[in-house]
Amino acid sequence: MSYIRWEDPFCGDSSNCFRIGTDAAGNAYIAVSGAEDQYVTDTRAALGALIRDIKAGKADHLL
Numbered sequence: 001m002s003y004i005r006w007e008d009p010f011c012g013d014s015s016n017c018f019r020i021g022t023d024a025a026g027n028a029y030i031a032v033s034g035a036e037d038q039y040v041t042d043t044r045a046a047l048g049a050l051i052r053d054i055k056a057g058k059a060d061h062l063l
Contacts, residue, residue, distance in 0.1 A: 009033040
């Protein structure tokens with residue numbers, strides 16, 4: 001498995017904090033802060049689109 005470089009946690013209004021990570025192959029990862037060994041992975045573009053939609057209020061129920 002490749003090395004994942006995690007960014008600082010992003011915390012919303014609630015107590016849920018998420019972290020975004022990337023690897024050298026260009027894959028992106030998202031995980032709950034503190035549980036980085038259990039992550040969702042996809043391309044950076046796909047996870048970026050998911051995050052933009054959540055921030056826009058289109059999928060806030062997912063969090």
